[in-house]
Amino acid sequence: MGGARRVRTPDTLAGFTLIELLACLLILGVLVGMGGARLFDRQPFDQRGYSDELAAALRYAQGVAVASGCNVSVSVTLAGYSAMQRPAAPGNTCALLGAYTLPVVRVDGTQLQGGPPSDANVTAGGTIIFGSSGQVVNAPPPTLTVGPYTLTVDPLSGFVSVQ
Secondary structure, three states, rough: OOOOOOOOOOOOOOOOOHHHHHHHHHHHHHHHHHHHOOOOOHHHHHHHHHHHHHHHHOOOOOOHHHHHHOOOOEEEEEEEEEEEOOEOHHHHHHOOOOOOEEOOOOOOEEEEEEEEOOOOEEEEOOEEEEOOOOOOOOOOOOOEOOOOOEEOOOOOOOOEEOO
């Protein structure tokens, strides 16, 4: 039994520590996350997001018209949307004539307006005027198109749908 027995010390152990493995996996995950995001097309997400935003803005404008008892005009163009009301007449009533010059304000104090992302492909627009009962009071509402999505407003109820 004459041979010396070799004892392994921490200096002679081979392999990686748990911390080294986790650091490599973390770096690899960050690199994949950054590179993988560039492989996906964001256009369908932007189009759906903007169509939902526009539908929510139309519903909000309709709610303001019903709550205030004054008509609200929502103008939708290729460059974006904005909602306006006529200023109050003497006696704090709704003005029946005149331009829509008073911006509709959200609960957080910002104006009800927005613009599409650069790749949303808005191809149709128009103006929709909601009356005090929520119905559309101008000519038949236009069909709004954002990429493959179509926004329609029912003229009698003011119901906004995205298809």
